[in-house]
Amino acid sequence: MTGQSTENDNAEPADSTESTGPAEPIRFPSDAELMAGENALTGIRPTDVGAEGTDGEGPAPETTGDAAGLSLPACPESFRAGFACLIGRPNAGKSTLTNALVGTKVAIMSDRPQTTRHNVRGVVHRGDAQIVLVDTPGMHRPRTLLGKRLNDLVRETLTDVDVIAFCIPANERIGPGDRFIARDIAELRAPVVAVVTKADTVGREALASQLLAVDQLGDWADIVPVSAARGEQIDVLADVLAGHLPPSPPLYPTGEITDEPRDIMIAELVREAALEGVRDELPHSLAVIVDEVMDPRGTTPGSLGPVKGAGNRMQVRVSLVVERDSQKAIVIGKGGARLKEIGVRARRGIEDYLRRKVYLDLHVRTAKDWQSDPKALAKLGF
Numbered sequence: 001m002t003g004q005s006t007e008n009d010n011a012e013p014a015d016s017t018e019s020t021g022p023a024e025p026i027r028f029p030s031d032a033e034l035m036a037g038e039n040a041l042t043g044i045r046p047t048d049v050g051a052e053g054t055d056g057e058g059p060a061p062e063t064t065g066d067a068a069g070l071s072l073p074a075c076p077e078s079f080r081a082g083f084a085c086l087i088g089r090p091n092a093g094k095s096t097l098t099n100a101l102v103g104t105k106v107a108i109m110s111d112r113p114q115t116t117r118h119n120v121r122g123v124v125h126r127g128d129a130q131i132v133l134v135d136t137p138g139m140h141r142p143r144t145l146l147g148k149r150l151n152d153l154v155r156e157t158l159t160d161v162d163v164i165a166f167c168i169p170a171n172e173r174i175g176p177g178d179r180f181i182a183r184d185i186a187e188l189r190a191p192v193v194a195v196v197t198k199a200d201t202v203g204r205e206a207l208a209s210q211l212l213a214v215d216q217l218g219d220w221a222d223i224v225p226v227s228a229a230r231g232e233q234i235d236v237l238a239d240v241l242a243g244h245l246p247p248s249p250p251l252y253p254t255g256e257i258t259d260e261p262r263d264i265m266i267a268e269l270v271r272e273a274a275l276e277g278v279r280d281e282l283p284h285s286l287a288v289i290v291d292e293v294m295d296p297r298g299t300t301p302g303s304l305g306p307v308k309g310a311g312n313r314m315q316v317r318v319s320l321v322v323e324r325d326s327q328k329a330i331v332i333g334k335g336g337a338r339l340k341e342i343g344v345r346a347r348r349g350i351e352d353y354l355r356r357k358v359y360l361d362l363h364v365r366t367a368k369d370w371q372s373d374p375k376a377l378a379k380l381g382f
């Protein structure tokens with residue numbers, strides 16, 4: 001991204017003009033506001049409001065705008081809205097599917113298991129429904145304390161959603177991991193849609209026999225084959241998921257892509273860049289901590305104000321935490337070459353996400369056995 005004109009953004013506070021004083025971070029509407037929004041929606045077309053609202057001369061329409069100039073979409077009486085959760089064993093294609101459904105990159109993607117360490121939500125906006133997607137870490141048999149905490153997190157999420165999408169790859173035999181999950185979710189109240197992912201990787205016959213095998217695995221509300229990579233059947237899946245949501249006005253403003261806290265998103269982008277090319281050497285031993293994010297324009301809460309010589313760049317300081325010195329050497333690379341590459345790649349991702357120019361400062365630290373140390377885990381936010 002180039003130029004200063006793009007600095008107004010959805011991910012940041014509503015600070016599109018320098019003179020408006022300290023801005024608030026993006027706020028999500030309270031229940032009361034949602035109810036008010038529902039009434040106020042009558043007669044307001046989606047095109048009346050939206051991101052442009054903060055750019056115009058006059059104030060954005062107060063009845064529907066929030067702090068970020070976002071708005072609750074108008075909705076027919078038959079509108080449905082609710083929470084859907086994608087589950088499945090590691091590498092089943094959940095993050096890629098989340099991104100395909102939402103239409104933009106919200107979750108870390110990787111060709112190695114268990115890279116999604118946080119619930120990442122994306123919102124699918126449709127004319128008839130709004131699906132709030134919860135992408136969970138892969139469900140698996142716990143081997144470490146981290147594994148156990150991840151499973152607890154998944155279960156906590158599942159008790160509170162309207163529909164569950166159980167992802168099973170088309171190109172892998174159904175195994176004990178899938179049966180473990182199938183047994184686990186059989187008890188839940190929410191309907192389960194079985195999603196056969198990566199349908200593009202197999203031929204028609206193999207797909208048909210996988211669909212049959214999936215059918216025999218449990219009692220599903222629906223079975224839908226999809227290819228997130230090719231964007232095939234994504235709308236069909238969205239239709240099916242939407243059909244299981246309760247009648248409700250929209251829960252989120254239009255244009256809201258993810259409600260992940262900014263720092264978690266930044267951490268995921270850095271982790272993705274850091275794992276690129278070295279996933280075998282650094283399987284699950286890498287943690288990423290966002291130490292500090294400062295806005296030189298002084299509009300972000302906690303900001304220290306202008307940084308000399310920084311221009312308008314967001315100042316982002318991030319620690320990469322590994323378990324052993326040998327892993328630290330891998331991350332840094334010869335003469336710091338790898339760390340530099342990580343920095344460049346991560347910075348691009350963060351700039352795209354924040355829609356701001358960014359100065360990214362990376363530090364590599366060793367914290368021995370952090371995965372099995374409750375104190376270290378707590379510090380890392382697990």
Ligand SMILES: Nc1nc2c(ncn2[C@@H]2O[C@H](COP(=O)(O)OP(=O)(O)OP(=O)(O)O)[C@@H](O)[C@H]2O)c(=O)[nH]1
Pocket residue numbers: 088089090091092093094095096097108109110111112113114115116136137138197198199200201226227228229230
């Ligand atoms: N060919 C093909 N590959 C896919 C598709 N969806 C996902 N993949 C690949 O499968 C791998 C795993 O995908 P992810 O979306 O990271 O899987 P996940 O279930 O979120 O993985 P965890 O975060 O480990 O739980 C990646 O290499 C993806 O590129 C698809 O529709 N077609």
